[in-house]
Amino acid sequence: MKGDPLRDSRAPLYLQISGILREKIARGIWKPGEFLPTVAALAEEYQVARITVRQAVKLLQEEGLVAPRRGHGTTVLTPPEKARPLNVVTRLADLVDSYRDDKPELVPLEDGERSLPGDLHFGTPFDEGYHMIRRMHARDGQIYCIISIYLALPIFLKHETRLRAELALPVLFDEPDIDIAKARQTLQIGRAGIEIANLLDLKIGDPVADVRRILCDGSGSIIYMADVIYRGDYVHLDMDLLA
Amino acid sequence: MKGDPLRDSRAPLYLQISGILREKIARGIWKPGEFLPTVAALAEEYQVARITVRQAVKLLQEEGLVAPRRGHGTTVLTPPEKARPLNVVTRLADLVDSYRDDKPELVPLEDGERSLPGDLHFGTPFDEGYHMIRRMHARDGQIYCIISIYLALPIFLKHETRLRAELALPVLFDEPDIDIAKARQTLQIGRAGIEIANLLDLKIGDPVADVRRILCDGSGSIIYMADVIYRGDYVHLDMDLLA
DNA sequence: AAGTGGTCTAGACCACTTT
DNA sequence: AAGTGGTCTAGACCACTTT
Numbered sequence: 001m002k003g004d005p006l007r008d009s010r011a012p013l014y015l016q017i018s019g020i021l022r023e024k025i026a027r028g029i030w031k032p033g034e035f036l037p038t039v040a041a042l043a044e045e046y047q048v049a050r051i052t053v054r055q056a057v058k059l060l061q062e063e064g065l066v067a068p069r070r071g072h073g074t075t076v077l078t079p080p081e082k083a084r085p086l087n088v089v090t091r092l093a094d095l096v097d098s099y100r101d102d103k104p105e106l107v108p109l110e111d112g113e114r115s116l117p118g119d120l121h122f123g124t125p126f127d128e129g130y131h132m133i134r135r136m137h138a139r140d141g142q143i144y145c146i147i148s149i150y151l152a153l154p155i156f157l158k159h160e161t162r163l164r165a166e167l168a169l170p171v172l173f174d175e176p177d178i179d180i181a182k183a184r185q186t187l188q189i190g191r192a193g194i195e196i197a198n199l200l201d202l203k204i205g206d207p208v209a210d211v212r213r214i215l216c217d218g219s220g221s222i223i224y225m226a227d228v229i230y231r232g233d234y235v236h237l238d239m240d241l242l243a
Numbered sequence: 244m245k246g247d248p249l250r251d252s253r254a255p256l257y258l259q260i261s262g263i264l265r266e267k268i269a270r271g272i273w274k275p276g277e278f279l280p281t282v283a284a285l286a287e288e289y290q291v292a293r294i295t296v297r298q299a300v301k302l303l304q305e306e307g308l309v310a311p312r313r314g315h316g317t318t319v320l321t322p323p324e325k326a327r328p329l330n331v332v333t334r335l336a337d338l339v340d341s342y343r344d345d346k347p348e349l350v351p352l353e354d355g356e357r358s359l360p361g362d363l364h365f366g367t368p369f370d371e372g373y374h375m376i377r378r379m380h381a382r383d384g385q386i387y388c389i390i391s392i393y394l395a396l397p398i399f400l401k402h403e404t405r406l407r408a409e410l411a412l413p414v415l416f417d418e419p420d421i422d423i424a425k426a427r428q429t430l431q432i433g434r435a436g437i438e439i440a441n442l443l444d445l446k447i448g449d450p451v452a453d454v455r456r457i458l459c460d461g462s463g464s465i466i467y468m469a470d471v472i473y474r475g476d477y478v479h480l481d482m483d484l485l486a
Numbered sequence: 487a488a489g490t491g492g493t494c495t496a497g498a499c500c501a502c503t504t505t
Numbered sequence: 506a507a508g509t510g511g512t513c514t515a516g517a518c519c520a521c522t523t524t
Contacts, residue, residue, distance in 0.1 A: 012493060022437070039510060049495045054511075063447050064434070070510045071503035090333075092484040183484035189432055189450050189475035191307075194265070204306050207432050207450030207475060213484070232432035232450060241335040241426035241456070243486050255512060282491060292514045297492075313491045314522035 006046060013048055014055035020046075021056060025065055025076055032078040036066060039074075089169075090239050092183050096170050104167070107143070110134035116150055116225060122184055122214045123222040130225075131156040133164070136199060144234040146199055150225040172215065172224055180223070182216040187237070190229075200231050207232030249289060256291050257298035263289075264299060268308055268319055275321040279309060282317075331454065331473065331480050335426050338412055347410070350386070353377035359393055359468060365427055365457045366465040373468075374399040376407070379442060387477040389442055393468040415458065415467060423466070425459040430480070433472075443474050450475030 006016055021042075024030055036042070039057070043050045057074060060066045068074040089095040114132035116125050130150040136143045149168050155178060156163060162171045172178050190210045192202045200208070208229050215224040249259055264285075267273055279285070282300065286293045300317060303309045311317040332338040357375035359368050373393040379386045392411050398421060399406060405414045415421050433453045435445045443451070451472050458467040 014493080038508080040508095049497090050510095051496095051512090052494060055493085057510090059447075063436075068510055069503080070501060071508075073503095073509060089484065090482050091486070180485070185482045185484050187478075187480040187482070189452060189478045191450060194306075204302075205448075207434060209432055215484075235430075235432045237428075237430040237480070239333050239428045239430070239482070241332065241428050241458075242423070243334070257512080281489080283489095292516090293491095294493090294515095295513060298512085300491090311491060312522085313520060314489075316490060316522095 006048075013046075014052050014059070017042070017046055017048070017053065018056035018059040021060055022063075022065065025060070030076045032076050034076050036074040036076065089185070090237060092169065092173060092180070096173055104137040104139050104144075106165075106167075107136040107138060108133070109136060109146070110148075113153070114150065116222065117227075120214065120222070120225065123182070123216040124220055126152040126154075126221050126223065128153040133168075143200055143231075145228050145230040146196065147226055147228045150222075152221070152223045155223055168224065168226070169213075178223070179217045180215050181218040182220070183213070185211060185213045187211050189232070196229055200229070202231060209235045249291075256289075257295050257302070260285070260289055260291070260296065261299035261302040264303055265306075265308065268303070273319050275319050277319050279317040279319065331430070331452070331478055332412075332428070333480060333482050335412065335416060335423070338416070347380040347382050347387075349408075349410075350379040350381060351376070352379060352389070353391075356396070357393065359465065360470075363457065363465070363468065366425070366459040367463055369395040369397075369464050369466065371396040376411075386443055386474075388471050388473040389439065390469055390471045393465075395464070395466045398466055411467065411469070412456075421466070422460045423458050424461040425463070426456070428454060428456045430454050432475070439472055443472070445474060452478045 006013060009016060021036070030036060036057070037045070039050050039053045042053045042057075046053070057066065057068060061068060065077060066074050067077055089098070111133050112131070114130055116130055131153055132148060132150050134146070134148045137145045137147065151163060151168065155172075158177075159171060159175060172180065188210045190208050192200065192204060192206045192208050194204055196202070196208065197204045197206065202208070209232060211226075211228040211230065213224070213226045213228070214222055217223050249256060252259060264279070273279060279300070280288070282293050282296045285296045285300075289296070300309065300311060304311060308320060309317050310320055332341070354376050355374070357373055359373055372395075374396055375391060375393050377389070377391045380388045380390065394406060394411065398415075401420075402414060402418060415423065431453045433451050435443060435447060435449045435451050437447055439445070439451065440447045440449065445451070452475060454469075454471040454473065456467070456469045456471070457465055460466050
């Protein structure tokens with residue numbers, strides 16, 4: 001009687017099989033671009049039901065190692081590219097430069113007078129109220145962030161045309177009558193919920209960056225507040241630790 | 244003949260069912276801490292096989308909405324807390340302050356002479372070579388980052404005792420004979436691979452922050468390089484955009 | 487002992503792609 | 506038409522928790 005290493009182990013079959021497949025990919029036995037054996041062939045090879053193989057392959061898929069395509073086969077993916085096109089601003093002045101040639105496409109989502117969210121740890125709200133613009137930024141047809149901008153109402157009304165058509169930060173930075181005395185930004189790492197996943201073409205739970213920016217005038221009043229959600233794979237931050 | 248809305252739809256049953264369950268949780272029909280009906284009960288209610296219900300529940304589990312426990316039942320989770328304890332440095336000087344009272348526990352992983360990775364976009368390598376220390380940082384028993392530190396050999400040898408026992412950055416910053424002329428840091432958002440997931444107590448694919456720090460002396464030689472992988476949920480960055 | 491979720495089977499049928 | 510992955514069933518058995 002031959003021993004059966006898979007069945008003698010207490011670990012679930014699909015975990016054992018996913019481990020074997022992961023190992024083979026790591027060792028380059030199946031190289032990027034090549035096909036895995038078919039589900040049926042793997043089921044035969046390891047003497048399990050097809051659905052058990054699928055369970056194993058699904059794990060590798062969630063890890064981004066393989067891409068099954070119906071009617072086509074399951075290909076091994078190239079390791080994720082580290083080239084990330086988007087730099088999140090860490091200096092306001094840099095922003096103006098970075099968008100001089102490369103303007104993102106703006107897709108409106110929502111627009112109207114709103115009050116500021118209550119959980120701000122910085123600045124004091126403006127008495128006149130705020131106008132909110134919610135929109136998406138796209139480049140080369142790929143949406144990479146969703147931004148909700150709150151603008152102090154007097155400023156919004158005065159520069160409404162430009163603020164609707166362009167990125168808000170450069171406008172505020174450029175206009176000589178606007179006084180920016182403080183500008184802070186926080187970044188946390190979050191996961192896409194169902195709505196965000198749909199808008200950013202992600203899967204639920206995929207990493208995103210939650211960025212909040214607040215700009216205040218000389219009196220400490222908030223003239224601009226923005227909540228931005230970036231696709232995680234587009235985020236690149238570069239900081240000078242001595243500045 | 245009654246219509247069957249589930250089966251008349253072209254969407255897969257498990258997706259439809261996960262949608263129904265998600266909705267009920269969102270509306271508070273099942274509140275945090277309460278149990279979902281059993282898999283068997285849901286299978287009966289929607290007239291599907293138990294494994295199809297499991298497929299639906301698994302999706303909600305991956306979204307962090309529910310926690311199935313074998314032999315116990317499936318409970319609705321409270322929405323994830325937003326309290327995030329750790330601040331990633333954006334100024335070297337801040338770092339020294341932030342660790343004055345609160346020193347993380349250091350868990351060694353690897354140690355020895357190594358050469359620098361080749362893909363550095365900043366500074367020039369030191370002729371004498373480098374010593375690498377790889378270790379984990381923990382607080383309250385929870386490991387929150389894995390760090391690989393490369394130290395220019397002469398500096399490492401001179402301050403070996405402190406560098407082994409303490410955080411490296413404050414040591415370099417404190418010691419009067421060490422000249423830090425440039426200090427840059429980049430942050431990208433990544434996902435945990437199988438090894439990182441095990442070390443940081445995450446699941447494969449969970450968000451992490453990949454941070455690279457480089458410190459140079461006055462001649463532009465790299466005296467310190469570190470690759471740090473943080474748990475995504477511990478990352479909090481606060482930046483001054485006008486600095 | 488009874489009840490819960492977790493894994494697995496063998497087979498059916500479907501959706502999609504390639505030949 | 507043939508081949509691929511995707512979904513689903515009905516039922517079995519298992520691991521774990523609670524009674």
